[in-house]
Amino acid sequence: MDDGSRLVVGVDIGNSTTEACVAAVDAAGRVQRLGSALTRTTGVKGTPDNTDGAVTAVRRALEGARRDPAGLDLVLLNEATPVISGLAMETITETIITESTMIGHNPSTPGGGGLGAGTTVPIDDLVGDAPVPGGPSIVVVPRGWDFDRVAAVLNDAVGRGLELVAAVLAHDDAVLVANRLTGEPAGGAIPIVDEVGAVERVPLGMAAAVEVAAPGRTIRTLSDSYGLASVFGLDPDQTRQVAPVARALTGNRSAVVVRTPSGDVSDRRVPVGELVLTGAGKTLRVDVDAGAEAIMDLLGRVQPLEDATGEPGTHVGGMLAQVRDTMTDVTGQPAAEIRIRDVLAIDTFVPREVRGGLAGEVALENAVALAAMVRTSRSRMQVVADRVAGALHCSARIGGVEGEMAVRGALTTPGTDRPIAVLDMGGGSTDAALLTADGACTAVHVAGAGELVTKLIDSELALDDRDTAEQVKWYPLAKVESFFHVRHEDGTVQFFTEPLPAHVFARVVVMTPDGPVPVPTRHPVDHVRRVRREAKRRVFVVNALRALRQVAPGGSLRMLEFVVLLGGSALDFEIPEMIADALAGHGIVCGTGNVHGTEGPRNAVASGLVDAWATEPAGEQAGELAS
Amino acid sequence: MTGPTTASLREVGPAARGTRPDEVVIAVSPAFADFFTRTIVDVPHAEVLRQVMAGVEEQGVTSRLIRVWDTADLAAIAHTGAKLSGSGICVGLLSRGTTMIHQKDLARLSNLELFPQSPLLDAAVFRGIGANAAQYAKGESPEPVPTRNDQMARPRWQAKAALLHLKEFDRIRAGVKPVEVVLESAPSLAG
Numbered sequence: 001m002d003d004g005s006r007l008v009v010g011v012d013i014g015n016s017t018t019e020a021c022v023a024a025v026d027a028a029g030r031v032q033r034l035g036s037a038l039t040r041t042t043g044v045k046g047t048p049d050n051t052d053g054a055v056t057a058v059r060r061a062l063e064g065a066r067r068d069p070a071g072l073d074l075v076l077l078n079e080a081t082p083v084i085s086g087l088a089m090e091t092i093t094e095t096i097i098t099e100s101t102m103i104g105h106n107p108s109t110p111g112g113g114g115l116g117a118g119t120t121v122p123i124d125d126l127v128g129d130a131p132v133p134g135g136p137s138i139v140v141v142p143r144g145w146d147f148d149r150v151a152a153v154l155n156d157a158v159g160r161g162l163e164l165v166a167a168v169l170a171h172d173d174a175v176l177v178a179n180r181l182t183g184e185p186a187g188g189a190i191p192i193v194d195e196v197g198a199v200e201r202v203p204l205g206m207a208a209a210v211e212v213a214a215p216g217r218t219i220r221t222l223s224d225s226y227g228l229a230s231v232f233g234l235d236p237d238q239t240r241q242v243a244p245v246a247r248a249l250t251g252n253r254s255a256v257v258v259r260t261p262s263g264d265v266s267d268r269r270v271p272v273g274e275l276v277l278t279g280a281g282k283t284l285r286v287d288v289d290a291g292a293e294a295i296m297d298l299l300g301r302v303q304p305l306e307d308a309t310g311e312p313g314t315h316v317g318g319m320l321a322q323v324r325d326t327m328t329d330v331t332g333q334p335a336a337e338i339r340i341r342d343v344l345a346i347d348t349f350v351p352r353e354v355r356g357g358l359a360g361e362v363a364l365e366n367a368v369a370l371a372a373m374v375r376t377s378r379s380r381m382q383v384v385a386d387r388v389a390g391a392l393h394c395s396a397r398i399g400g401v402e403g404e405m406a407v408r409g410a411l412t413t414p415g416t417d418r419p420i421a422v423l424d425m426g427g428g429s430t431d432a433a434l435l436t437a438d439g440a441c442t443a444v445h446v447a448g449a450g451e452l453v454t455k456l457i458d459s460e461l462a463l464d465d466r467d468t469a470e471q472v473k474w475y476p477l478a479k480v481e482s483f484f485h486v487r488h489e490d491g492t493v494q495f496f497t498e499p500l501p502a503h504v505f506a507r508v509v510v511m512t513p514d515g516p517v518p519v520p521t522r523h524p525v526d527h528v529r530r531v532r533r534e535a536k537r538r539v540f541v542v543n544a545l546r547a548l549r550q551v552a553p554g555g556s557l558r559m560l561e562f563v564v565l566l567g568g569s570a571l572d573f574e575i576p577e578m579i580a581d582a583l584a585g586h587g588i589v590c591g592t593g594n595v596h597g598t599e600g601p602r603n604a605v606a607s608g609l610v611d612a613w614a615t616e617p618a619g620e621q622a623g624e625l626a627s
Numbered sequence: 628m629t630g631p632t633t634a635s636l637r638e639v640g641p642a643a644r645g646t647r648p649d650e651v652v653i654a655v656s657p658a659f660a661d662f663f664t665r666t667i668v669d670v671p672h673a674e675v676l677r678q679v680m681a682g683v684e685e686q687g688v689t690s691r692l693i694r695v696w697d698t699a700d701l702a703a704i705a706h707t708g709a710k711l712s713g714s715g716i717c718v719g720l721l722s723r724g725t726t727m728i729h730q731k732d733l734a735r736l737s738n739l740e741l742f743p744q745s746p747l748l749d750a751a752v753f754r755g756i757g758a759n760a761a762q763y764a765k766g767e768s769p770e771p772v773p774t775r776n777d778q779m780a781r782p783r784w785q786a787k788a789a790l791l792h793l794k795e796f797d798r799i800r801a802g803v804k805p806v807e808v809v810l811e812s813a814p815s816l817a818g
Contacts, residue, residue: 109685147681172758175685481766483732502737505730507768522768 005032006073009058010399010609013050013080013384016041016427016450017568020057021606022065025614033596033610035065036603044330046080047380051387058392072392076399076609077385088319088370089348089459090272092289095248095363097356098266102245103168103196103256105359110212110254111174111192115221116166117209117231120202120258126153132162138208139167142199147173151180166210168202168256169194193254198358207232208258215253222257223249232259248363272368273314277343279305288316288345288368295345295368303550308340308372320372327374344371344448344546346538351462369456373429373447399609403433403443408611409604410564411435412596415589420562421551422593422604423544423579425569427451430540432547434560444550448539450569456535461521461528471517472532475510476573479525486516489529536575544579557586564593570601634660634673636808642693643807645713650689651760652717653679654708654805657696657798659722666724667745667787670753676810678750679718682757688714688764690757692810696803699795702736705729707805714764718756723791724748728760739763740771746784747775 005026012019019038023031037060043049054077062069118136123145126132141150150173158164158181167177167190174194181190191212196202209231211219221227225246229239244266249255272288275295279302286298299305310317320340327338346369354361381398389396399405403422410422418439424431427450433443450473458469478486483499486509500516508525509516519528545557553559563583565576570592580590593601636655645652653676660672676692683690693711695704705719705727715731716739724745727738740759742748755772762769 109687148677172685172754173681175687176681179684483730499732499734502730502733502739505739506763506766518768 007067007071008074008076008610008613009061009072010076010606010613011054011057011388012078012402012405012603012605012609013041013045013054013381014426014567014605015045015429018042018050018053018057019603019606020054020061021603021610022061022067023607023610023614025610029614031610031614033607034067035061036599036606037061037064038602044326047330048383048387050384051391054384054388055391058388069392072394074613075385075388075392075394075396076613077381077388077396078405078605078609079381079398079401088315089350089367089455090270090288090315090319090370091350091352091365091367092270092272092291093366094268094270094352095354095365096266096268097248097354097358097361098262101258101260102249103193103202103358103361104249104252105195105357105361106253107172107174107193107195107359109172109175110194111176111178112190113212113214114189114191115209115211115231116191117207118163118165120168120204120206120208122204123150123153126157126162132157132160134163136163136165138165138210140199140202140204141167141169141171143170145169145171147171147176148180151177155180155182164190166190167192168196168199168210170196170199191254193256196256196359201358202256203258203260206258206260208256210254210256212254218251218253219249219255222246222255223252228257231257271314273316274311275316275343276309276311277302277305278307278309279303288370291366292345292347292368295343299343299345305341305343306339308343316370319370323372323374338374340372341375342373342445342447344446344452344539344543345369346371346448346452346456346542348456348460350459367459369452371448371452373445375445400612401441401443402605403431404435404441405605405608405612406431406566407433407435407441407608409595409606409608410566410593412607412611413564413591413594414597416562416564419560420564421548421560422564422566423547423570424567424604425449425540425544425565425575426567427569430543430547431567432544432551434551434553436553442551444547446543446547446550448543453535453539456539457532460531460535461519461523463520465520468517468519471510471512472519472528473536474572475512477519477525477529477532478509478511478516480504480507480509480516486511487525489525533574533578536572537578540569540575541578541582545582548583557583557588560586560588563588563590565591566593566595566601566604568602634664634671634676635811636660636692636694637811638694638806638808640807642711642805644711645691647689647713649687649764650691650713651683651757651764652691652693652708652712653683654693654695654704654711654717654719655808656699656701656704656721656795657694657800658699658795659694659720662794662798663722663791666722666748667784667791668724668748670724670749672722673810674750675720675724675753678753679720679757679760680810682754682759683761684757686758686761686765688761692808693805694808695805696800697805699792699799701725701727702729702738705738706731706733706735709733711805712764716760716764718760721745722795723788726753726756728756728763730763742772742774744774744777744780745788746780747777 005024010021018041021036022034039057042053118138121137123141174192191210211222213219225243310320328335349364350367352365385396419436421434429445477489485495504516507518576592583590595604680690708717709729709731719727726742728740759769
């Protein structure tokens with residue numbers, strides 16, 4: 001350029017985004033930053049496929065800075081080792097009901113209330129003038145019966161001496177029938193459970209009990225082992241057998257239990273396979289269905305992890321093999337040479353329909369989510385640099401190692417000093433780097449970041465829609481209480497002068513910048529919020545502590561002074577404060593990065609690259625530009 | 628066997644604004660259960676009302692019936708009902724069966740749920756409509772009532788629907804305020 005300064009672009013290729021920072025560097029090494037841009041990373045980080053994304057980012061940044069691409073002198077790329085993370089989630093428990101012993105679902109509107117124990121009787125037996133069955137009876141009503149007719153038949157039968165103690169209905173009629181019962185007990189206050197889809201499979205002529213709790217309460221007797229023993233007159237051995245039934249019914253507002261000779265509810269553990277962890281001269285094995293805590297304990301004992309494998313032919317084996325295959329495709333290294341360097345296991349739960357259930361009962365089954373991460377030593381960034389140089393007709397070179405550059409960028413945040421640690425929370429992995437007072441830099445990558453949070457939210461809320469889960473992750477929630485006001489998740493109310501769209505009325509919504517978007521769930525705001533915060537805590541807080549311990553001198557967090565949060569997830573509205581809370585007890589100053597006091601947590605590596613180059617001796621700079 | 632085949636709606640006075648937050652207004656058109664007794668596919672009006680009211684009752688909410696005299700436009704009927712409803716929620720019904728769930732704060736031509744294909748509405752759908760209206764009144768978030776969609780409904784039924792609409796239109800009494808009505812015929816309790 002005319003004034004002797006040079007136009008330099010730093011490019012940071014990350015797992016999900018590629019960032020560029022344009023700057024003019026004058027002869028004295030002074031850096032004037034002109035603009036920045038970001039775009040999606042093309043291909044897997046650290047591979048030649050990144051070229052397109054890098055070129056796009058550079059062009060956009062130049063456009064934003066209103067500089068002619070022809071005047072570009074140098075592109076600086078980060079040395080990025082490919083980090084591939086794989087995700088898998090496996091259910092490890094399964095609830096199975098045999099012989100239709102229980103119906104433990106939560107119809108939104110059961111009828112009546114209380115507890116009724118008796119013998120199951122089909123309603124067809126009560127039609128006509130035949131004598132009614134003796135003893136307490138629980139009437140079972142199949143599909144196709146109208147509520148008025150059910151009530152008429154029951155009232156008639158009670159008039160002829162039937163001792164009606166409860167009813168089980170196929171349709172959503174419980175309140176209607178309860179309101180129409182006139183006979184004893186007075187007011188028709190017998191428990192009625194409805195919406196039992198497979199009511200024809202309810203065993204007839206068996207001892208049974210029906211319980212419906214008052215609104216806002218849960219059942220007390222049928223969800224208690226001794227309650228069941230009292231109702232059915234069980235001996236200690238039988239009581240031991242029905243204990244799983246009681247446990248399965250906990251938390252329901254209504255339930256039916258039928259006592260059949262061999263009926264049972266079993267809570268089976270599904271074999272998922274063994275995880276084999278190698279490191280620190282040891283090889284340890286753990287069953288994945290032992291849960292996340294056992295896996296992470298074991299992982300702690302084999303640090304640093306050298307490799308992780310799964311038992312062939314099992315779910316976990318398949319998942320780890322898939323991560324390896326992806327890596328083979330990307331790097332061309334044979335699968336045998338690829339090592340899994342980190343694993344994050346998280347306990348979660350998945351709502352699943354109960355096998356053998358009669359009313360579409362849903363049980364929360366335990367599951368384990370696994371994130372695995374692979375690193376190779378063989379980076380192919382030089383190929384990317386050559387291609388970028390060709391596409392943009394300028395020089396391009398690898399300007400520095402990612403971790404060091406991130407620290408350099410983070411140090412431009414006002415109020416920071418060495419020793420400084422950065423936490424780069426991206427989509428696939430969480431990276432930590434530490435710069436000590438004497439200038440030594442160490443960096444680690446651990447598995448699990450934003451993608452895993454999205455996946456946890458998606459499965460725990462049974463959304464089955466990644467985009468909605470992503471929105472739940474990014475934006476706060478609210479409940480639309482009328483067309484003119486919403487109640488935010490913190491309880492504050494916001495009014496609108498224009499009516500809200502009809503499709504969000506009375507719904508739980510996420511408050512996106514484009515307006516409220518409904519979340520397809522029956523759960524209240526509180527529940528969705530709890531799931532969201534727990535998912536973030538289990539991934540980011542756990543990973544922040546794990547990664548910082550690995551870089552901290554002697555593994556002690558107290559040795560750290562400043563921690564700067566970087567990356568896309570540092571823009572989240574609650575993750576930074578959750579991590580700051582977790583670190584506060586260790587006497588650490590923690591906050592979101594603000595690169596150069598203006599850029600926020602973005603662009604640390606890209607501007608770090610430019611700054612690093614600007615401080616190099618002028619002779620070396622000239623050498624590069626000439627080459 | 629279930630329910631009466633004819634219903635009559637007896638006027639009990641001008642329709643007032645409701646004060647109970649747990650009520651859903653069911654607003655019917657001028658010829659509903661009067662000149663007409665069945666929907667376009669012969670679902671008796673008595674059964675339509677019985678199912679909608681049952682859906683509301685199952686949710687623990689009460690229903691109130693009104694008749695709108697001065698229009699045969701469904702959006703206008705339902706919006707009129709919504710403005711008179713204590714909860715602000717109204718189910719609007721045309722004689723041929725077309726149905727809408729409306730809310731008082733919405734623009735007149737908007738709605739919460741619209742069931743435009745009258746030939747596809749049966750007793751189960753009417754029950755679902757009542758249940759959803761009641762859930763909106765309670766501030767809950769029901770899934771919209773599942774309905775079938777038939778591309779051929781329009782060509783097959785359009786002529787009949789047009790005729791029914793003309794007849795409905797003839798029954799309009801311009802300038803007459805909405806009236807509160809009660810369902811006269813008691814359901815027959817055959818068993």
